[in-house]
Amino acid sequence: MDARILRELIREQKVDFESPGPEGLVERLVERDVLEKVSGLLKLPHVLVISGMRRSGKSTLLKEIRNNFFRDEQVYYLNFEDERLIGFSAGDFNLLYETFIELFGKHRIFFFDEIQNIEGWEHFVRRMYDRGFKFVITGSNSSLLSRELGSKLTGRYVGVELFPFSFGEFLKFRNIPVPEKPLTEERGLIRGAFNEYLEKGGIPEYLRFENSELLKTLYDNILYRDILVRYGLGEEKAFRELALYLFSNYTSEINYSKLQKLLGLGSANTVKNYVGYLENSYMVFTIPRYDYSLKKQIYSPKKVYVIDSAFINLVSFKFSRDRGKLLENLVFLELKRRYREVYFHKGKQECDFIVTENKQPVEAIQVSVSLDDNREREYGGLLEALEAYDLDSGLILTESDEFEEVSRGKTIVVKPIWKWLLELF
Incomplete structure (x- = not known):
């Protein structure tokens, strides 16, 4: 890495990072919900890892963290997305640290953005962490981060996931x-x-x-740069068709074997891997059917959800844009923000979401536009889940209904989705 270019880049990025940005930009810093959790985690000496989809606000969150918790301290900052860092390798981290000291003096806090772009980064972080330095890092690939963190930083990091607003x-x-x-x-x-x-x-x-072109560019960049190129996939057409299929069939169950035949891919395992790459990049999520048998959970069909409704409206076919499905996808995303363990129930009837703690069901939730025409179906699926998992009450989220009643000895709470979304706000 050319030291002269590195100095120039560090200076430029420091100015951008510490600037509030022109009036009206997102950089006016909408305070993110995860900031309270971050506040507690920063009290630990551990490396703080922030992961999430590209353009979900990770860089802006770093600014919030600096402004809220490190305002009176000098912070070393580098964003590894800069194209001038293409030649940067793990062996250049010592030069980077030396350049930081040359420009700003000796300090103890590093902020690294999109760290997954540098193979072997975890070796430097581990070495400096052991010497007492503090790191806040972001990345856009959950699998790469977890593998690298697990190999070199086990027990030395804490993490949060950042979603779109x-x-x-x-x-x-x-x-x-x-x-x-x-x-x-x-x-x-x-x-x-x-x-x-x-x-x-x-x-x-x-x-x-x-501007929809921004969304299209983001979608294409993630598929091409973060998946097709990173994993060296040769079946670009089939992979893009798979992505389109998932975005057009969100909230539905998927079957890897059927998708393999539909797309003409080599095996069901190839489809599973491709879906996994999309999940690692935070584009889609899959959840299993809840079962007390872990083996049945693993091999049962999964339901798929999408990271943001803007992508659904951009990418999916128009006939698939069902308001009820959009609402269900929205509720799922909020559940992902609040909890780690989310499943669905399927017996004789279905219940959209089962929330668990330590693998045990604690909440059952149905989502519907309204209860005017399908009360029996929504109640039936919810009550079946409540009885199956011995829960006393369940929740039905709709656009505007709001009441509470007892049915078959179970309490049914019905409330508007917008109210539920703001309960923790």
């Missing part, structure tokens, strides 16, 4: 206040914003410009 963050971005007890006009504004959020999603850059 939640509904609460979206309201902050739109400068819409949320009173404790909103009046008619305030409820109207919030519900109007909810409809916009359901359509446009929460990717910060897209919300700023509302």
